[in-house]
Amino acid sequence: MVASRWLASSPLARPIPPDEIEDSRLLRGLVQGLVTLGICSVVVAAAGVTAASWWNLLAIPLSAVGAVFSWQRRRDRNIAIKFFIAIGMLMALAAFFARLVEEPGDTRIVLAELLVQLQVLHSFDLPRRKDLGYSMMIGLILLGVAATISQTLAFAPLLVLFLAVAIPVLGLDYQSRLGLGSTTWAGGKLRPTLGRLAALLALVVGLGLLIFLFLPRLPGYQIQSFPVSSVIDTPGDFSGEDILNSAYRNNQGDDGEGFGEGAGTIQSQGKATGPGVVDTVSYYGFNQRMNQNLRGTMTPQVVMRVRSQAPGFWRVLAFDTYTGQGWDISRNDDTQTLQRSRFSAQTFLPIDPTLARHREVVQTYTLVSELPNLIPVMYQAKELYFPTREVAIDAEGSLRSPVILQEGMTYSAVSRVPYRDRTQLRAAGTKYPPGIRSHYLQVPEEILEPVRAKTEELLATSPTPLTDNYEKALYLTQALKQRYTIQPELPFFNPDQDLVESFLFGTEGGYPDHFSTVLTIMLRSIDIPARLVAGFGEGDFNPFTGFYVVRNTDAYAITEVYFPQHGWFGFDPIPGHELIPPSLKENEAFSLVRRFWNWLAGWLPSPLVGLVDGLITLLSDGIASLVRSFNALLNLGWIGIMLGIALATALGFVAWLVFLGLRRGWRYRQLRQLPPTERLYQQMLTWFAHQGLGKTPAETPIEYGQRLYQQTKTQSAQAANEITHAYVRWRYGGEPQNLDYLGKKLKTIRQSSRSRQLLTRR
Template identity: 55%
Template sequence: MSTALRQRFQQLRFPKTSSHAVALVEDSVALRVSVQALVSVGILATDMAAATGNGLWAIPLSLMGAAWSYRQRRRRNLGAKIGIAVGMLLVLFFFLSRLVTQLGDSRVALAELLIQLQVLHTFDMPRRKDLGYSAVIGVILLGVAATISETTAFGGFLLLFLAIALPVLMLDYRSRLGLGAVKQQISLAPRRLLGVLLTVVILGLTIFALLPRLPGYQIRTFPVSNPIEFQGQFDGQKIVNPGYVKGDPSQAGEGGQTFADGAETGQLDSEFYSGFNQTMNQNLRGSLTPKVVMRVRSQAEGFWRVLSFDQYTGQGWTISRNDNVKTLKRPAWSYRFFTPPTVAQGQSKEIVQTYSILADFPNLIPALSQPKEIYFPTREIAVDLEGSLRSPVQLEEGLTYTVISEVPYRDRTLLSQATTDYPAKIQPYLQIPVEIAQPVRQQAEELLSKADQMPTSAYEKSLFLAQALKQNYTLQPNLPPLTDDQDLVDAFLFQYEGGYPDHFSTTLTVMLRSLGIPARLTTGFGSGQFNALTGMYVVKNTDAYAITEVYFPKYGWFAFDPIPGHALVPPSVEQNQTFTVLRQFWNWVAGWLPSPLTGLLSGLFALIASAFARLSLLSGWQGIVTGLLLVVGLVFAGWLGRLLWRSWRYRRWLSTLPPIVRLYQQMLKQLRERGLPKRSQQTPQEYVQQIQQQSPGLADIVAEISHAYVGWRYGGRPANLPYLRQQLRALMKMRSRSVK
């Protein structure tokens, strides 16, 4: 059939379709398959991150729709379009209905809406731009999965998505320009694609490591689990630790004090930390089996505080005012609870934390200090006098909640100037058994007397005593159980000269009380292992321990950690979190380097950081000029480095060539810089003819060198290298004169 007849047949078959619209119909099967694979990866990534199960039905249906759409790509398909429009309206209606009833995070609902719309869209994709819409939906789904994912498994989907996206972009470009016209220029060879993929991955990881970690959560809709309905009357006094009591919280005794078998026999439960209960028995022995408890996404690293104790019992701690708790209720239309405000002077910073529980946990809600807003799925929670948060139900695997804390900055100068005029409400934090008060005080004063300069303020005394316990007492994992008449602090100081990790914090707390400094014991979790790829802290049960919190009038409670091997002060907002990823990467690299080299590089980085810190203090025109000069200097240094790098690579490449080939390539470089490049498809003789036409003055020298190169390469004839080098130098001088 002739071309004219074929075109006429198309016009008769599609009388209302313009020739332009027909031309836009996408016939590339490879492009369609690649786009569909791209969308499938986005669906699977979202399904993995949110565990929605959408991939089980969405991917097969979208494949069916894509196949049908390809077969019907040149038809009008009015019936299908009407059906798709109705389906999209129904999907939108169900989405809006769900959005009204769902109080918390709406990202999963939005992702499911996109998946449903994409499945409907696959049944009508005749044109190239329709495929572009699908590709954009795939990118959006991957972005949603990135914000929801809490593990590094997302990295595999990201690499797979990138590996598919590169050929999709190339195929789309080829389709736009015409496949035959660009077949030579755009190659889809696996080796070429792999090289581009590796380049993009390396550049992406470099940018990711150097990118500042700026504070997120600029909206007030935070991740929270679905609502949890609690049956019965909520008693905020009950604390239920599965390591102490099994079963229903309502079956626990007075204050939740029913003990499990291990607690009765003096042995620790192997899964649950014993410090999360109304009474903390520090005469228990044993160790925890490591298990991941939760993941935390936080704007700052910190100590995930759980519970505080005010009364020392001689072999542990208890909450003496456990009956004085306040029940908080939230409105039906919001997950947000407001805690009673705390009045404290000094600067503070708002820190948002999102907790994902991965294992059964007591009905206690971990949070950074000074929580002010809690987004929790139950209708009620409770807060005690120590600021600890309690839930009506035990925290189970899969639960997610968010806390906003107003964390105070730790200003050593201000805290050292704090008065010792303590209010009456602080008296419980000065309680100490009479029989050990005098010897403990004498031991504390003896330790303080060893300071080069005797500490006078409560803050400096707390800091020095915490450090003194680290240096003068040792961890003893095989400490025998105490007898009924033994006191833990007395045995720690005068008999064993050490003990379990939590015994250090108990001893520091009692020591400070003996000096008239209000202190309490607080249990919680260390920050855990930071995952630079997910941006989350992975917290295990073995990260749980106790610290000492000291009260400073007008400023509130601040923590000290006397446990050997721990930082003297737990991490908090005084540390800059902007370059956390880069710092974590450096810590990982430093672990593999020799200590002298690590010290040298650390000193260099500190010097650079100090220089930037000084520059940041400049303001006005001086700061602007300095900044501009710095930017210009960096750009010039980068340009110069690139030139030197290219020059070094070129010289290295020349050194690997035979002498005549090296001389011929040097000639081509000189001519290329003069504006006479040799095309790849030209033979040396054809290039000589080009030079004769464009620059006759250079033709003789170019012809001599070219003929010698051809004779050596194809005829094996030796070349007169000294003469040819002399001719090359003459060519370079002719170029110099021409430039002048």
């Protein structure tokens, strides 16, 4: 008896309350559509980005079967089904934790697959409206996970479809909460038209894009767990000396010595020395020896996508020794192997201390095509989150992997990027450490004097004397851009021919990378330490995905110049490139607006682009100046804060005055376009509105004129009544009016009101 009473009071024995059962087939079907879109979005977003099984698509038919089953048994207790669902969820959770232990790193896909599994199990028991709400939230979470993974616009159509389905789902859910039932929706009383739904969808999408575009990109709080692929097993004899680049046919130079392995899958015609043809896919500069006697072009191909807090030059490899027709790394065997923690993907990298002000910039790289075992990062990387247990760093600060960077690999880096302060770099001096002088001033003896003479000749053309190394480097960089040309049909060099000498005194130009080689040697010839650095430009920024799309043709070489106590800074002498490589700027909170405008400017006429570009530059410079001013005031303490508040108040007052002036000017322009009689009438209405006696929309002009007799002086009310009657006769009868007489009446109203204000003040 007691047992039967306990069973009767048990939650499992109670029937589901009838008012909570959801009977709407349309709502259930649309919720299932949201879940389906969430599952599809994860699969589509992860394709080519990270490891995700296509078996996840099986969850779509399985969850649909579960939805049909739960519809048929929505009024049953389903005790056995709930028991098996609980067991299945525990198994899915156990598998989830097992995968976390086996595959530490990027857990987003693992979490998304757990949610997919839970949703399939949950779909077999959906009797109530709140159970459907759980499914809606799982679909939204899956969409959010997919958004963090997506790197292309292939995710955008699914996002729009999800929004299109979610709008009617919210309407149906609200209708169900009100207890209106499904018949009301079917009958059309609450059903919005297709046009209204499309308009609402367009409004939401438009507002979302505007908010995304103008939202400030602030550095914010830096989390210390970044995307990285699962651990890759590597050989135990990794030393970091070998470079695996398929751009070179083999690892043998003309003299028989090894200069980097060509272990890639593409067999090319390039070689470490002598004439040759560049590979069509792999960049020739990522090797221990860079042979600049190769000719040809590469076929454009996307190699990686980069998400970074700031644009930059994705640095790969640096060279210190000039060979006459290319570059070599003299200390290739001077590498340091670094191991990461067994419990984290984080590897700490050694960096050189500097006096330069800096900011930490987080970057995440996803490989779309195979790259050599050289790790692109922004200079200087201080932390690396890489899928191998160990990496190597060479004497030039370049990072090397034990394996070739395979398609689909993801890794992250945190770089301490210095600000480029021109004033500080000009005052850096010339006290170079011995190691800098011994490695970065090397120039072949046979070309030293003619190159130095040519360099001094170019510097002498400056309109003002150049006294510091930074200005000399800038001027030489600009001089090479302006005085020499890119020559795609450049012939091969002879064995005894020097690249720099031929460039300056013979061909007067060359391949793009030749410009950086010439600049490096010219700087060295006047005792300015420099080195050649190969890497990738920032690529094409996609404002909708937030990724820099980098191609193999974005790879090129620049010159890095050393400034004592401040470190290395890049200069780009290649014609068509910016003088300064992509680097950290002072204010980048609204940088996306600028990048979006650069993308849009390609479709607009040049005069309009110039006008808008000037306005944007003026506005951004003004905002930057204000930010710098307020930062300087904050550094003064409480006095600075008070001055800042006073300045902000003054600026607000000036902005208010400008607004009033613009509004008055706009009103005056509108009045000038009206007929004379109506203009006088509108001026009268505006004047009385400023006195607090405005006309209400419900009043006719005659009624308003009669009311003024009760609220203002008789003289003003009489003049207003005459103007009102004149306006009515003109407006509805077409009678011409005495404009001079009406103008005097308007003047009477103004004078009467002013005299009343003076009496009131006294």
